[in-house]
Amino acid sequence: MTGIDTPLPTYVWEPTTDSLAAKYGLPRESIVRFDVNTSPISPDLSDVLAGPFDPALCEYPPSDYAALVAAAADSYSVAPEEVLPTAGADEALDLIARASLREGSVAVVAAPTYAMYRIVSEQRGASVVAVPRLGPERGFGLDIPALAKAARNAALVWLCEPNNPTGAYEPPERIGELLALLEAGAARDRSPAPIVAVDEAYSEFVGRTVLPLRFDYARLVVVRTLSKAHALAGARVGFAIARPETLAPILSFRAPASVGTVSAALATAALRRPNLAAANVGAIGGQRARLIAQLSELGWRPYPSQANFILIRFSTPAAAESAAEALLRRGLVPRTFGPEHPFSDCLRLTVRSAPENDRLIEAARGIPA
Ligand SMILES: Cc1ncc(COP(=O)(O)O)c(C=O)c1O
Structure with a gap:
């Protein structure tokens, strides 16, 4: 059984203050938000803050996270329409599971791996097929033929590169081999190829990425985070990155404004300082x-x-x-x-x-x- 094919209800985001200022030719500062039920009065937190309170924090973050998305797109060499900011990689994993799985779907993991793949999949009513990794003598590598076979009826395949907890890494060329097998299998079966989510939480430590493979395999979703190499785990910022048509159903599950204004600003600054x-x-x-x-x-x-x-x-x-x-x-x-x-x-x-x-x-x- 494959994933969700029917259109889903989607939250319609309010227009950003920047877009309204541009559309109506008004200075940004002159725009007053009467639409989102926020507070006009800043709280007095002077006893806990090192500097003055920024009144921008009384408002929601811009729904398009334009500055953060632009910084991520530059940093990961992708287009802005391919970037969905999330509250850490974990929110991206949850959104991918929500968009791809329903009761009775099959999700495949290469075990042992990060526990959240099984958790978010089973929470959606999917059954998880665990394909054992090769042994330590073979560097805990992926068993690619076994993964391709197990994924034959799957809606979603989870991969983690480098893998937590083994620390092993499968080069993008090998992931490309798996994606080609999945594509060929789907063409044979005349069914959609599974979504393949590659969690690259630790990819900065190897300096390589599977991102370019999205041009050959449109169903690839890459997950990144600022929690590891960028040292911002407390900010809770991550991304799902995919071709726009693959990102669209994932976007529809996004909660409004899940990344806070302070976190978005910190993440933007960190991404701009590679x-x-x-x-x-x-x-x-x-x-x-x-x-x-x-x-x-x-x-x-x-x-x-x-x-x-x-x-x-x-x-x-x-x-x-x-x-x-x-x-x-x-x-x-x-x-x-x-x-x-x-x-x-x-x-x-x-x-x-x-x-x-x-x-x-x-x-x-x-x-x-
Ligand atoms: C493989 C993997 N993915 C995702 C996460 C969660 O990352 P975040 O802090 O961005 O939610 C972790 C955290 O340890 C991880 O090991």
Whole structure:
């Protein structure tokens, strides 16, 4: 069964203040919003704010997020009509599931991977087919023939590049092979090809993207975030990026103004300063190499990583659990996976600053692998 084909009711956004000023030839400052039930009076928050309150915050953000969309389009080398700003990548994932799935649909994941794909798919009543990734000896790569086969009747395929939690990365050429197989299968079956959502939350750490593949495979949706390389997780800004015809149904599920004005401004500024993310990626890359080398010297078994985290295998699930406890007692919080997970004998550790990583290495000295 494929996804949703019937048109859906869509919220009609109010015109932006900029567009009204342009349309009626008026100065922007002269426009008064009598249409959106906001407050004309700024709150007195002088005790908590470092500077004066910006009255723009009394109003909703512009419904087209024009400045943010332009900055994202420039940064990702796509057209503005291909960019949908969301409250973090997680909102993009939810909107993609809403637009693509309904009761009885099939969604495919390459497991183990980020847990939200299964969650947002099952919340839509879809069943999730998990195609196991290749083993660690094959770099946790994608089993492309198995994915293509499983996706034959699927409405949606979720991919994560680089993958959380393995840290493995499949180059765009390999994703292109999968997309070609899906296209060929859909042509044979005379049915629409599945939407393929590639979550590139960590892609800045490898410096590559599948975005150019959208010209050959129109059903590709790429998800990006400002939470990782751009260091703005608290701002909650992400994007769904796709060809306009693919983005349209996703757009129809967007809540009005889910990205706040402050977040949009921070994200716009960060995207306009690519040197900041590049410096962060460089620093994290250096720290990642050091962590892997030093933890390995201590007998720990980290897997290679192309992201800002490292997956570490312990001898048994019990060893992973006691290592987690030992770290927690020192105030160092690892990501654990629980007894049912294929990585129950692993911990995932984020690469952090040099002094924070020093604390981790120091703690690891006393913890058996
Ligand atoms: C693969 C992946 N996608 C999405 C997210 C969520 O990103 P955001 O903070 O932009 O919602 C995460 C967060 O850890 C992630 O690992």
